[in-house]
Amino acid sequence: MGVLHEFHDAAYARDWADRFTPSPPREALFATMLGMLERHPLPHPRVLELGVGPAYFAERLLRRRPDVHYEGLDFSRPMLDLAAERLRPFGPRVTLTAGDLLQGDWTSLVQRPVGAIVSTWALHDLGAEAWTAKVYSDCHRLLEGGGILLNGDFVKPEDTTHDYEPGRFTVPRHLELLSAAGFSGRQCLGYWEKELEAPTTAHNYACLLAFKEREGHEGPH
Numbered sequence: 578m579g580v581l582h583e584f585h586d587a588a589y590a591r592d593w594a595d596r597f598t599p600s601p602p603r604e605a606l607f608a609t610m611l612g613m614l615e616r617h618p619l620p621h622p623r624v625l626e627l628g629v630g631p632a633y634f635a636e637r638l639l640r641r642r643p644d645v646h647y648e649g650l651d652f653s654r655p656m657l658d659l660a661a662e663r664l665r666p667f668g669p670r671v672t673l674t675a676g677d678l679l680q681g682d683w684t685s686l687v688q689r690p691v692g693a694i695v696s697t698w699a700l701h702d703l704g705a706e707a708w709t710a711k712v713y714s715d716c717h718r719l720l721e722g723g724g725i726l727l728n729g730d731f732v733k734p735e736d737t738t739h740d741y742e743p744g745r746f747t748v749p750r751h752l753e754l755l756s757a758a759g760f761s762g763r764q765c766l767g768y769w770e771k772e773l774e775a776p777t778t779a780h781n782y783a784c785l786l787a788f789k790e791r792e793g794h795e796g797p798h
């Protein structure tokens with residue numbers, strides 16, 4: 578299914594979480610996403626994250642936004658356990674949900690209404706453009722009008738001569754898929770750790786933003 582990590586193994590998940598402690602550029606991606614969530618008034622203060630992982634982003638969001646109720650979806654039980662540990666101080670503001678973005682209608686598993694959907698370094702693991710396109714469409718259906726989608730993920734640089742996993746593709750292609758899913762105001766908010774010569778799997782990630790129009794609203798954002 579294109580998932581290259583052994584996220585279902587508890588020892589692997591813990592080791593991965595320790596190695597993935599956010600570096601300054603990764604913190605810059607988080608700050609960009611948090612800033613956008615603050616600048617854009619959400620139609621509802623429920624924020625859904627796809628791929629909660631060890632909850633590094635969730636912790637920062639919940640600390641900064643006491644008004645937000647957070648739901649994190651993940652298909653890895655060990656990752657959900659790590660997230661539960663990290664997010665315990667936030668008590669009833671947190672819901673953690675087991676679900677696979679590649680199986681059935683995952684949107685039926687989560688609480689509504691949803692004012693914002695976020696994801697970091699997760700959707701490339703779906704393994705193909707077509708899966709990301711489907712998840713973008715699912716998100717458009719799930720979001721309230723006026724809601725936003727923020728996807729910070731590994732991408733393929735436009736000017737590369739290297740091969741990349743099929744789940745990693747260019748920023749313009751992400752923007753096309755967001756458009757096809759019905760989103761407006763699509764843009765790239767930033768690109769971090771760009772590396773063309775000797776890229777590793779940890780280089781080249783960007784933040785994509787898109788809006789779901791309120792019903793009856795015609796103009797662009």
Ligand SMILES: C[S@@+](CC[C@H](N)C(=O)[O-])C[C@H]1O[C@@H](n2cnc3c(N)ncnc32)[C@H](O)[C@@H]1O
Binds near residue numbers: 630678
């Ligand atoms: C890099 S981690 C996310 C890190 C997280 N955003 C954070 O800030 O700590 C990616 C997560 O996506 C989850 N994931 C990958 N494929 C998935 C799928 N098909 N359905 C649900 N979760 C998935 C993995 O289990 C993993 O926990």
